[in-house]
Each structure stands twice: as C-alpha cells, then as structure tokens.
Amino acid sequence: MKELSPVPPDTLAVEARDLRKEFVRKDRRRGKRRVAALADVSLDLARGECVAILGQNGSGKSTLVRLLSTLLLPDGGAASVFGYDVVRDGKAVRRLVNRVSVEASFFKKMSPSENLHYAARFYGMTLSETTERIPAILERVGFPPDRRTEPMENLSRGMQQKVALARALLTSPVLLLLDEPTTGLDPRSKLEVQEFIREMRAVHDSTILLCTHDLNEAESLAERVGILDRGRLLALEPADELKERFDAETLEQAFFAATGRGFEDEEDEMDAEERKVLA
Amino acid sequence: MRAVALELKHELIGLAGVVERNVYLTRRYIYWDVAFFVWTVANTLTIVFIAEGIEATGGQIDVDRATTTLLIGAVVWAYLGIIFEFLTETVAWERWEGTIEYTFMAPLSRAMHLGGSGVFAVLYGLVRAILLFIVVALFFGLEFENANFVAALVILIVASISFFGIGMMTAVLPLISPEKGAQLGFVAQGMLLVVSGVYYPVEVLPGWMQWLAKISPATYALDGIRAAILDGASLGSLWHDIWPLLVIGAACIPIGLWIFNRGEVYAKRHGKLKRSG
Numbered sequence: 194m195k196e197l198s199p200v201p202p203d204t205l206a207v208e209a210r211d212l213r214k215e216f217v218r219k220d221r222r223r224g225k226r227r228v229a230a231l232a233d234v235s236l237d238l239a240r241g242e243c244v245a246i247l248g249q250n251g252s253g254k255s256t257l258v259r260l261l262s263t264l265l266l267p268d269g270g271a272a273s274v275f276g277y278d279v280v281r282d283g284k285a286v287r288r289l290v291n292r293v294s295v296e297a298s299f300f301k302k303m304s305p306s307e308n309l310h311y312a313a314r315f316y317g318m319t320l321s322e323t324t325e326r327i328p329a330i331l332e333r334v335g336f337p338p339d340r341r342t343e344p345m346e347n348l349s350r351g352m353q354q355k356v357a358l359a360r361a362l363l364t365s366p367v368l369l370l371l372d373e374p375t376t377g378l379d380p381r382s383k384l385e386v387q388e389f390i391r392e393m394r395a396v397h398d399s400t401i402l403l404c405t406h407d408l409n410e411a412e413s414l415a416e417r418v419g420i421l422d423r424g425r426l427l428a429l430e431p432a433d434e435l436k437e438r439f440d441a442e443t444l445e446q447a448f449f450a451a452t453g454r455g456f457e458d459e460e461d462e463m464d465a466e467e468r469k470v471l472a
Numbered sequence: 473m474r475a476v477a478l479e480l481k482h483e484l485i486g487l488a489g490v491v492e493r494n495v496y497l498t499r500r501y502i503y504w505d506v507a508f509f510v511w512t513v514a515n516t517l518t519i520v521f522i523a524e525g526i527e528a529t530g531g532q533i534d535v536d537r538a539t540t541t542l543l544i545g546a547v548v549w550a551y552l553g554i555i556f557e558f559l560t561e562t563v564a565w566e567r568w569e570g571t572i573e574y575t576f577m578a579p580l581s582r583a584m585h586l587g588g589s590g591v592f593a594v595l596y597g598l599v600r601a602i603l604l605f606i607v608v609a610l611f612f613g614l615e616f617e618n619a620n621f622v623a624a625l626v627i628l629i630v631a632s633i634s635f636f637g638i639g640m641m642t643a644v645l646p647l648i649s650p651e652k653g654a655q656l657g658f659v660a661q662g663m664l665l666v667v668s669g670v671y672y673p674v675e676v677l678p679g680w681m682q683w684l685a686k687i688s689p690a691t692y693a694l695d696g697i698r699a700a701i702l703d704g705a706s707l708g709s710l711w712h713d714i715w716p717l718l719v720i721g722a723a724c725i726p727i728g729l730w731i732f733n734r735g736e737v738y739a740k741r742h743g744k745l746k747r748s749g
Contacts, residue, residue, distance in 0.1 A: 216742075216743055217742075256743075259573070259743075259746075262573075262577045263576075263577055263740075264573055264576060264577055264740065264745050264746070265740055265741075265743060265745070266737065266740045266741045284579050284581075285579075287577055287578060287579040288579040290577065291577075292573075292574070292577065294573070296570055296747065297570075298569070298570040298571050298573065298574055298747065299569070299570070299571065300493070300496075300497065300569050300571060301569060302497065302500040302501065303493070303496050303497065303500065307493075307496045310489075310492065311489050311492060311493040311496070312489075312574065312578075313489075314485050314486055314488060314489020314490075314492060315486050315489055315575070315578035315579070315580045316482075316578065316579065317481070317482030317485050317486065317579075318485065319485060344500070360574075
C-alpha cells in the first residue's frame with residue numbers, strides 16, 4: 194500500500210466542525226422536505242482514544258460513521274481523519290479507516306476465508322500475505338478453523354461478526370468505526386467482541402468511534418460518551434462527568450435528562466437514514 | 473517514482489481481487505451457470521433456425537451462410553449481455569449482498585474496481601461465447617473451411633474495450649436508481665444491438681438508425697467477425713473494422729469512467745450508496 198505522509202503526533206484522529214447532512218423526505222401530508230440527519234455536529238477524537246456515541250435509531254449515528262468513512266458527502270461543515278479531509282482526500286482517509294457495522298455484510302455464498310482474501314486485495318495485500326495472515330487473524334478472533342471454508346450463510350450472527358472483526362483487523366486501521374457492532378449478538382458473543390475491541394486498542398493503538406445502543410458497553414469501553422439526538426450532539430464528555438452534569442446515577446438517566454426521552458423510546462421523526470430518500 | 477510503482481502495484485492487486493472474487497462466486501454458482509448456458513443455447517437455436525425456416529417457406533438463400541450469420545449475431549449478443557451484466561451487477565450485486573459500503577470505502581480507484589469486473593467479464597464471456605458457438609455449430613453441422621478464427625477472436629477482444637466502456641456507463645444506473653437501474657442496463661444492450669445489424673445488414677435500417685450504427689462498436693465487431701469466419705478475412709484486411717473499434721474504445725473508457733464517477737458523487741450526496749434492506 195502507498196505510504197502516506199507522516200502525520201504529526203499532535204494531529205487529531207478525527208476533527209469534525211459543524212458537520213451537516215440532510216436527506217429529502219417524501220411525506221404524504223407535507224410533500225417533499227429536507228430533514229437534517231446531522232445538524233452542525235462538532236467533535237474531536239484524540240489519537241488512541243475511544244469515544245462512544247449514544248443515540249436512538251435515526252439519531253444520526255450511522256450518518257456520522259458513513260460521513261467519516263467517505264460513503265456520504267456532507268452538506269455543510271468539514272471533517273478530517275488524521276488531518277486528511279474526508280471529501281478532498283477521500284483515498285487517503287480510506288487507507289486509514291475501517292468499519293464494523295451491525296450487519297456483517299459479506300458475500301453469503303463465499304466462505305470466511307474467501308471473503309477475507311477478497312477484502313484484503315483492496316488494501317493491496319498479496320496472496321502470500323493473506324495466506325499467512327488470514328488463518329492467524331481468524332484464530333485470534335476465536336473463529337473455529339474447521340468452519341473457515343463454509344459459506345457465510347451457514348454461520349451464526351456471532352460467527353459472522355467475528356469474521357467482520359477479522360476483516361477490520363486485517364487492514365490494520367488506525368481509525369476503527371464501530372456502528373453497533375454487538376447489536377443482536379448473544380451475551381457471550383457480545384463479551385467476546387467487546388474484549389476484542391479492548392485488544393485492538395491495546396495492541397494496535399487504534400482510535401475507536403463506537404456508536405452503540407448499549408449503555409454499559411459505552412461506559413466500559415469509552416473514555417468519553419456523546420449523546421446524539423435528532424442529529425445534534427448534545428454532550429460529549431467522560432461518563433462520570435455526564436452523569437454529574439445531569440445529576441444522574443446512571444447513563445440512562447443522563448440520556449433521559451439530556452434528551453427528554455427514554456433511551457429505548459422509538460424515534461419515528463428523525464429516522465432519516467431509513468426513510469425513502471429521494472433525489 | 474517508487475511511490476508511483478507501489479501505488480500501481482496496489483491498484484493492480486485490487487483489480488486482481490475483483491477477478492478473484494468473481495472466480496469464487498462463479499464456482500459457488502456453477503450449477504446456475506450451467507442452467508443459464510442451456511437457456512442461452514436454446515435461445516440461440518430459436519434464432520438460428522430462422523435460416524432453415526426461410527428456405528422451408530420457399531425463400532432462396534444460402535442456408536449455411538445465413539445460419540452462420542445468425543449464429544454470429546446471437547453469439548455476439550450473448551457476449552455483450554455477459555459484459556453488461558457483470559459490469560451492471562458490480563453495483564447491484566454488492567448492494568444486494570450488503571458489501572457495497574465496504575467496497576466503496578476501500579482505498580481502490582474506481583477504474584481498477586470496474587476494471588476487475590471488466591477483465592473477468594471478458595474472460596468469462598469469451599469462454600461462454602466460444603462454447604456457445606461450438607455447440608450450435610455442431611448442432612447444425614456447420615463447416616468452416618475458410619474461417620479465420622484467430623482474426624474473429626482478435627476483433628471480439630478489441631471490441632471488448634468499447635463494450636467495457638459502455639458497460640461502465642450502464643453500471644452507474646443501479647448506483648443512482650437502486651430499484652430499477654440494473655434492468656435499464658438491458659435496455660442499453662438492446663438499443664446497441666438493434667442499430668448494429670445483429671441479425672440483418674445495417675443497410676435495411678432507416679437512415680437515422682444507420683447513422684447510429686456508425687458509432688456503435690457492435691456494428692464493426694459483427695462485420696469483422698462475419699468477414700473473418702464466413703470469408704476467412706485476414707486481420708490486415710479487417711483494419712477498416714479494427715480502427716473504428718480502437719477509436720470508439722479510446723473514447724468510451726474515459727467517458728464511462730467519468731459518468732460512473734459522477735454517479736458515485738450523486739449517490740454519496742443523496743445517501744444511495746448503501747445496502748438494500
């Protein structure tokens with residue numbers, strides 16, 4: 194892979210200023226209208242830091258992840274990853290970032306091994322490199338060796354998510370975007386994934402942006418916790434300070450105090466990403 | 473210089489990765505491929521039988537020559553269909569499988585990404601086209617005493633450059649219209665072939681369609697392949713078909729890539745670069 198220019202040590206891993214993204218929503222009552230999925234969001238992530246973003250479905254978490262991974266273009270503001278602008282320097286950003294999302298996202302008829310070989314090529318890894326590294330990485334995430342050649346569609350969600358973690362690890366990302374990586378997993382798989390995230394930080398010094406529904410997960414993994422509500426970042430600070438600021442005993446109470454709504458309440462107004470998006 | 477070489481190496485490895493993935497998928501779906509091949513043979517037979525049908529109803533034609541002419545048209549149609557299908561499905565398939573976001577957030581240029589699909593499509597399409605030609609030719613007992621198959625193959629490969637460029641233009645359709653974009657690729661394929669003399673001389677077309685035939689690479693591909701197989705034309709004598717193919721190809725690749733890149737920007741702006749469901 195092409196070498197990037199050395200990044201000064203004090204460069205922020207993520208720097209977003211007034212980041213804005215809108216989608217057009219078609220509504221029978223109100224016709225077409227623009228809805229803000231992200232409204233002037235500013236945040237910084239220091240190198241090696243883990244920041245969790247809490248928010249309901251449609252709060253804008255996935256939009257933030259997709260903007261930082263260059264899959265969306267912002268409508269306003271700016272964002273950079275290790276100093277590279279996500280719009281102007283898309284290719285440089287893509288070399289530094291990888292992602293694990295709630296859906297494992299693989300070619301279902303292909304095996305874990307085949308999916309990983311294919312994904313690694315896009316990052317410039319040769320056959321000899323992948324032949325050596327893929328079995329080692331699958332072993333490290335606890336994937337059983339005898340199931341490496343089975344089609345992905347035969348594997349459980351937990352198994353598939355392990356392969357997704359292996360895919361992210363394979364490319365040695367310096368910024369790892371985790372979009373609800375443990376949603377829908379059984380308790381054991383959830384703990385394994387969380388343990389792996391800790392290992393990623395300890396061994397690889399990766400910076401992690403974790404978008405999650407799981408309050409305990411956010412509190413145990415992240416140095417700072419953000420509350421994203423209706424596209425607005427209402428708070429971003431260590432969990433203890435967050436609880437203190439909102440005079441709450443738990444993060445759930447703090448979330449309620451910040452947003453005026455319970456964490457599990459369904460949000461049907463701002464689910465911009467899931468709406469019918471029109472040109 | 474070293475950085476450029478390293479970048480090129482990385483890009484070519486990425487291109488090989490797309491080919492590798494399509495090899496895996498073809499292996500996994502091999503029985504479907506056999507089924508589709510049987511369908512293509514049946515479809516080709518229905519077209520090629522037309523020559524015998526004309527004679528049976530009193531028409532005065534050279535049946536073997538007409539049969540071969542129709543067979544070449546059907547084979548080029550099938551080949552073009554494979555190229556368009558693979559390129560159009562570069563996006564549509566990944567959207568369906570859910571891998572589209574991972575592919576588009578990888579540090580690989582779109583030229584190499586689409587190039588990988590194109591290289592595989594050409595290799596796979598050539599194998600299918602040659603097999604189709606052999607099976608149907610054996611079925612009708614056709615003999616090719618003077619045929620120059622090497623020249624025909626060279627024409628098909630040169631034409632593939634243009635087909636690839638046009639395929640990139642159609643590949644953008646599922647990007648901007650996830651629901652119906654893939655089907656629009658078939659419309660483009662049909663439009664291309666109707667003006668290119670796939671089963672008839674372009675001279676029978678209305679004037680404005682004959683003008684379109686002049687800018688269609690399929691016109692020159694069909695003309696050159698027919699001349700090589702029916703009359704044993706040499707590569708040198710086919711230059712009048714080869715140079716337009718090279719010119720159209722040189723224009724189609726950058727135009728196709730530009731259109732795809734514009735489509736990608738549109739999809740990123742409107743949030744369409746994501747999995748289905």
